[in-house]
Amino acid sequence: MQYIDPHIHMVSRVTDDYERMAQAGCVAVSEPAFWAGFDRSSALGFHDYFVQLTEFEPKRAAAFGIAHHSWLCINPKEAEDPVFAREVIALIPRFLKEPTVLGIGEIGLNKNSKNELTIFEEQLNLAAEHDQLVLIHTPHLEDKLKGTRLILDAIARDGRIAPHRILIDHVEEHTIKPVLDAGHWAGMTLYPETKCTPQRAADMIEVFGPDRLCINSAGDWGRSDPLAIPKARQELLSRGHSPELVQRITYDNPRDFFNQSGKFRTSAQ
């Protein structure tokens, strides 16, 4: 059974991970721009990162039959300095023409500060002006509920981007309902300690239904599992859910959201 990982940071993973993911059925990934674990010292650091995302990673993935896509932005953890953030934002438009770039992301909030919110709003504006899809990061742990509310309010205030063109990621039991009620897509991230487990993701699918729901590994440089999606698929199947439901959550849904970009492809096509 083929699957798509709609959120994974392959720049932080070794090539063996691509091989294992392909063996497990992965045919496409999408990689949002994020924090590298340290702050870049100049906007040029982001330029190089965007080149890596749009040129190098698609080639590395293709060697294993995986179609690689990316999202570009300055992430909220490096958005506390608005002057610096705006230098990075100014680099983005020319990369949006690249054939594997799906939109703006993962923008959002981290500690829910005023500057983070300002830069989030400016990147929403960038997406609206360039008619881009948006992938949104919601904050961690105790900051998630407040941050999700601030993000939903900011999207509604802007009002130019149709709700179905926005995926809000890292939802949990306390944030999934307002995200879906607002008409957005929602992503559940499978992590060993934070965010949610395959079992809780399966529970949320049962409670809220499969519409506009995706699951991802968000594999990165921290504790994470690039094979988390196959494990969640197994959890759903072991409960007796149909292969059709598993296919919808792990393949059809991310494909349908990404297809709005006009650029998404899978090795299966």
Added chain:
Amino acid sequence: MTTPALTNPMTRDQIIDRDFLTHRAKLLDIAAYLDRLDRSGPSNEDFRDLALRDAIAILTDGQPDRARRILESLSDPTTTPIDQAPGKGASGAYPPPPTS
């Protein structure tokens, strides 16, 4: 058109048969963690420890949506952006505001 919520195909007995031992082990991990804290000395009123004990009470209050309510109990209850990010990390519980 919205697809309705799904039913877990497993019966209650099947869920218990499959998952009881896993969650028995997780419960013992929590118990051993609390015992470990007791052996380490008197409580220092750490906000994370207090928040965890409040959250544990939700497990046995007989009300539904325990996961959602525990997450809410561990969340920042304020609604306006803060002036400046104090750093990048999160602790997992909301620290009480400093007293003047």
